[in-house]
Amino acid sequence: MVATAQTPARRAKVACSSCNLRELCLPVAPSAEAFARLDALVELRRSVKRGSTLFRSGDAFEAIYAVRSGFFKTRVTSPDGREQVTGFQMAGELLGLDGISNDAHACDAVAIEDAQVCVIPFDRLERCSREISELQRQFHRIMSREIVRDHGVMLLLGSMRAEQRLAAFLLNLTKRLRARGFSGSSLVLRMTRQEIGSYLGLKLETISRTFSKFQSDGVLEVHQRQIRVLDAEALRALINDC
Amino acid sequence: MVATAQTPARRAKVACSSCNLRELCLPVAPSAEAFARLDALVELRRSVKRGSTLFRSGDAFEAIYAVRSGFFKTRVTSPDGREQVTGFQMAGELLGLDGISNDAHACDAVAIEDAQVCVIPFDRLERCSREISELQRQFHRIMSREIVRDHGVMLLLGSMRAEQRLAAFLLNLTKRLRARGFSGSSLVLRMTRQEIGSYLGLKLETISRTFSKFQSDGVLEVHQRQIRVLDAEALRALINDC
DNA sequence: CGGATGCTTGAGGTCTATCAAAGCGAGTGG
DNA sequence: CCACTCGCTTTGATAGACCTCAAGCATCCG
Numbered sequence: 393m394v395a396t397a398q399t400p401a402r403r404a405k406v407a408c409s410s411c412n413l414r415e416l417c418l419p420v421a422p423s424a425e426a427f428a429r430l431d432a433l434v435e436l437r438r439s440v441k442r443g444s445t446l447f448r449s450g451d452a453f454e455a456i457y458a459v460r461s462g463f464f465k466t467r468v469t470s471p472d473g474r475e476q477v478t479g480f481q482m483a484g485e486l487l488g489l490d491g492i493s494n495d496a497h498a499c500d501a502v503a504i505e506d507a508q509v510c511v512i513p514f515d516r517l518e519r520c521s522r523e524i525s526e527l528q529r530q531f532h533r534i535m536s537r538e539i540v541r542d543h544g545v546m547l548l549l550g551s552m553r554a555e556q557r558l559a560a561f562l563l564n565l566t567k568r569l570r571a572r573g574f575s576g577s578s579l580v581l582r583m584t585r586q587e588i589g590s591y592l593g594l595k596l597e598t599i600s601r602t603f604s605k606f607q608s609d610g611v612l613e614v615h616q617r618q619i620r621v622l623d624a625e626a627l628r629a630l631i632n633d634c
Numbered sequence: 635m636v637a638t639a640q641t642p643a644r645r646a647k648v649a650c651s652s653c654n655l656r657e658l659c660l661p662v663a664p665s666a667e668a669f670a671r672l673d674a675l676v677e678l679r680r681s682v683k684r685g686s687t688l689f690r691s692g693d694a695f696e697a698i699y700a701v702r703s704g705f706f707k708t709r710v711t712s713p714d715g716r717e718q719v720t721g722f723q724m725a726g727e728l729l730g731l732d733g734i735s736n737d738a739h740a741c742d743a744v745a746i747e748d749a750q751v752c753v754i755p756f757d758r759l760e761r762c763s764r765e766i767s768e769l770q771r772q773f774h775r776i777m778s779r780e781i782v783r784d785h786g787v788m789l790l791l792g793s794m795r796a797e798q799r800l801a802a803f804l805l806n807l808t809k810r811l812r813a814r815g816f817s818g819s820s821l822v823l824r825m826t827r828q829e830i831g832s833y834l835g836l837k838l839e840t841i842s843r844t845f846s847k848f849q850s851d852g853v854l855e856v857h858q859r860q861i862r863v864l865d866a867e868a869l870r871a872l873i874n875d876c
Numbered sequence: 877c878g879g880a881t882g883c884t885t886g887a888g889g890t891c892t893a894t895c896a897a898a899g900c901g902a903g904t905g906g
Numbered sequence: 907c908c909a910c911t912c913g914c915t916t917t918g919a920t921a922g923a924c925c926t927c928a929a930g931c932a933t934c935c936g
Contacts, residue, residue, distance in 0.1 A: 468785050471874045476789040490785065492778035499785060518771065522764045529760065535777040536734035542784035543710050543732065543741060547718040549791035550835035554892070585915065593792035595893055600916055616900080616915070632713045796924070826882065837925060842884055858883070858933075 407431045416484030416571065417458050418512070420530045430527065433520055434458075434510045446487060446501040446509060453491030455513045459483050462507020463582040466490075467590070468499045477591040479541075480504075480583060482568060489535055504582050549593045552631075557592040558602045559627040562612075566621060577624070581617040649673045658726030658813065659700050660754070662772045672769065675762055676700075676752045688729060688743040688751060695733030697755045701725050704749020705824040708732075709832070710741045719833040721783075722746075722825060724810060731777055746824050791835045794873075799834040800844045801869040804854075808863060819866070823859040 408419040409427040419430045437460065440446050446457060449469065464481040478499060481487055491497040492514070521528035548557050570576035581588070585596040585603075592599070606612040611627060613620040621627070650661040651669040661672045679702065682688050688699060691711065706723040720741060723729055733739040734756070763770035790799055812818035823830070827838040827845075834841070848854040853869060855862040863869070 468789050470789060470793075474789065474793045476785075476792045478785045478788055489778055490782050492774050493776075493782050498782045518767070518774070522767065522770065525760070525764065528764065532734050532760070532777070534735075535774070535781070536731055538781050539777070539784065540732050540735050540740045542781065542788065543718075543720045545788055546720055546784065546791060547710050547712060547716065549788060550718045550832065551712075551716045584913090590792065596915080597894085597917085598892060600914095601892095604916070827884095828882085838883080839885085839926085840924060843924095846884070 408434060411460075413458075413460065413484040418486060418527075418530060418534060420526065426524050426526060429520060429524060433512055433516060435513055435516070436511050438509050438511055440464075440503040440507045440509065442503050442506050444503060446503065446507075447491070447497045448500045449497055451491075451497045453488070453495050453497055453514065455511050456486055456488040456491075456517065457501075457509040457511060459485050459487065460508045460510055462503055463505045464501050464507060465504050465583060465587055465591075466499045466501050475590060477587055478545075480565075480587075480591070483572060486534060486538075489538055504587070554592075554594055554598050554602050555605070556630050557594065558588075558599065558606070559630040561588065561592060562619070562621065563624070563627055563631070566624070577621045579619050579621075581619060650676060653702075655700075655702065655726040660728060660769075660772060660776060662768065668766045668768060671762060671766060675754055675758060677755055677758070678753050680751050680753055682706075682745040682749045682751065684745050684748045686745060688745065688749075689733070689739045690742045691739055693733075693739045695730070695737050695739055695756065697753045698728055698730040698733075698759065699743075699751040699753060701727050701729065702750045702752055704745055705747045706743050706749060707746050707825060707829055707833075708741045708743050717832060719829055720787075722807075722829075722833070725814060728776060728780075731780055746829070796834075796836055796840050796844050797847070798872050799836065800830075800841065800848070801872040803830065803834060804861070804863065805866070805869055805873070808866070819863045821861050821863075823861060 408414055408417070408430045411417070414420070419427075419433065435455075438446075438457075440462070442462075446464065459481050461483055464487060466478045466481065466487065467475055468478055469475050481501075487501050487509070488497065490499050517527075517531065521531050548560055552560065566576040566579060569579055583591075585599040588594075589596045589599045603612065603614045607614045609626070611621075611623045613622060650656055650659070650672045653659065656662070661669075661675065677697075680688075680699075682704070684704075688706065701723050703725055706729060708720045708723065708729065709717055710720055711717050723743075729743050729751070730739065732741050759769075759773065763773050790802055794802065808818040808821060811821055825833075827841045830836075831838045831841045836844075845854065845856045849856045851868070853863075853865045855864060
């Protein structure tokens with residue numbers, strides 16, 4: 393591992409007010425005055441090399457993180473080593489909310505490609521959100537959105553079959569990519585079949601087979617991790633019909 | 635439906651400071667001054683008859699609710715009518731956090747036995763938590779705990795088999811009952827096999843069969859909804875060993 | 877008492893997991 | 907530059923867990 397791989401800090405100029413992700417991220421500031429205060433929120437950035445962790449279950453909770461670039465997965469592990477991917481995070485999304493409850497992180501956050509995050513010290517965020525009610529509201533919204541998202545995953549895991557799960561996964565992914573200015577019909581998966589499978593409660597072979605089926609049905613074009621969505625409507629129909 | 639079934643309000647004297655659930659609930663107030671302010675948080679109580687809803691998906695979000703007595707389930711429903719129970723809530727637990735994200739509730743909360751809740755208007759809670767940092771922190775802890783809990787359910791749904799799921803469910807239930815002063819070795823289920831099954835991603839027949847297996851293994855004694863845990867260690871072993 | 881609701885149990889079917897082998901692609905070192 | 911290796915993916919054959927369908931039983935309540 394190279395020395396720079398884990399560089400914990402980089403004193404680059406950090407300013408939420410001029411960040412092109414601010415529409416998607418934590419700080420929705422209404423007034424100029426609020427924005428000025430917000431810029432003090434983020435202390436520094438941190439780079440995380442592909443394959444290494446931003447934090448691990450059990451680590452002391454100090455800060456939450458906003459993904460600036462790259463891609464993460466979060467996972468929980470049971471005592472006996474069962475592993476479950478609980479989510480994939482891309483630019484503008486927050487990591488670490490699980491740590492608040494016990495002052496210690498409850499999952500691992502692993503970069504699945506080289507990434508950079510903004511470090512938001514949590515005590516500072518709480519202090520700030522006591523003074524800027526819009527920030528407080530936005531933070532609450534984001535936590536709530538995470539809860540709603542998790543409920544959606546529970547619905548998926550509890551009641552859908554393999555094809556429906558993968559369809560839902562792809563539609564969710566393309567929606568988030570589209571929100572970031574990508575086409576949404578053509579995408580490169582950043583995660584392995586195994587990671588997708590873990591997230592969806594399926595085995596990697598099942599993911600692979602389902603991709604193949606979608607391809608032979610003319611719904612997708614699949615070349616390894618290169619995916620082209622040919623018939624998004626068919627994916628949507630899978631979920632909404634029976 | 636009876637007129638009293640949906641009685642929206644009851645102007646009983648409501649005071650968190652003298653509530654016997656305060657250890658489990660939202661308001662952990664450190665100072666007497668803080669407690670005085672907290673008592674203004676809860677506006678009123680509301681009774682919910684068994685089978686009727688506290689709120690439904692789509693309802694405008696105004697308040698969160700603390701269960702004072704009774705038992706709730708929350709459920710999400712997909713467009714095509716698939717239903718997933720996302721949780722069971724007992725005294726001292728909060729309901730409605732899902733509504734913050736969109737100013738509208740994202741799930742249904744159904745009383746599965748006659749219940750009473752404290753209504754906590756959300757704007758008031760936010761205002762209050764801007765002034766009492768301990769309340770703010772506690773509220774954040776509770777939201778975070780909900781996220782961590784959901785991740786645990788995802789692990790369960792994504793990687794456990796029927797026996798393990800039911801074992802985990804029972805252990806969770808007895809733990810929460812014990813925290814409320816009940817024995818934990820003997821309990822009465824408030825929910826049907828179907829509701830348990832929905833929560834665990836299984837069919838009611840599978841729940842029934844698994845109960846029967848636990849009984850023939852000498853782990854449980856089952857008489858309909860009357861459950862006696864004979865060998866909690868065996869349940870724990872099911873989850874922790876492969 | 878009789879109907880409604882929920883629970884139990886059986887038999888057979890389906891979906892997904894498991895095990896196994898081969899193919900592809902990217903990166904490495906000779 | 908090519909051969910090699912390693913990680914990831916694809917595909918097949920088989921097995922197992924859970925679902926589906928169906929019937930009968932228990933419990934509650936008007």
